[in-house]
Amino acid sequence: MIETFAALAEPNRFRIVELLRRGPRAVNDIGERLHLNQPQVSKHLRVLKEVGLVEVQHQAQQRIYELRARPLRELHDWLERYRRIWEERFDQLDELIDDLSTKEKTHDDRKRK
Amino acid sequence: MIETFAALAEPNRFRIVELLRRGPRAVNDIGERLHLNQPQVSKHLRVLKEVGLVEVQHQAQQRIYELRARPLRELHDWLERYRRIWEERFDQLDELIDDLSTKEKTHDDRKRK
């Protein structure tokens, strides 16, 4: 989980993932589209592969990289446990908080700041 | 988005978020439960706050930190765009890949570049 976050936290890696969402691509192809030089792409793909976000298939001298489901699904499952939180209407939540703080404050009214 | 990933990629920060899922907590409280010293907790909370993952409410000298919805919802929305991918049965996907590579290989009969 943390590994997945770390992998996606790097901007260029994130862009690669976004690109691969539209389908499998070869290394050079990725490099050209994202204006990255080849070694960088290979390195980033390595990291992505280590956390299972992509997988390779050899095709002649080319390596076709493709997104894989597992880490994304794990991410989704993890996020589900927070659904209760991220589904709240936030203005409503804001009110609640304001409520709480003012309530606390007026509750012990000794002197104003 | 990337900021959120970066924030969650740090192990102790991740633990803090997991803890806060069960409800708001004060700084010292968090430190004790996670065996972190106070400055660390404060620093991590700062990062989490900067990306909007938590919000504070003052309560006497205490600072109560609480998870917020927005980044989590953004994460969810982002992930939705990958649903097509992470919902696939993966053994099925494996077959597809094997299929493709052999197929490409057998009728790739072009001569020049």
Added chain:
DNA sequence: CGAGAACATGCCTTGACAGGAATATACGTA
């Protein structure tokens, strides 16, 4: 007003990691 509690911030050191350049490796083909 002074002290203590609960946090925040600053400085320093160290480790991890991204980028660049050069080089190594795998594969297909003439």
Added chain:
DNA sequence: TACGTATATTCCTGTCAAGGCATGTTCTCG
């Protein structure tokens, strides 16, 4: 087999961020 293409790996360097420690700040209460 030799060579070109596509990709991987290595080495180096600079940057940035986490941890530890010390100190600053805010708030409350006697």
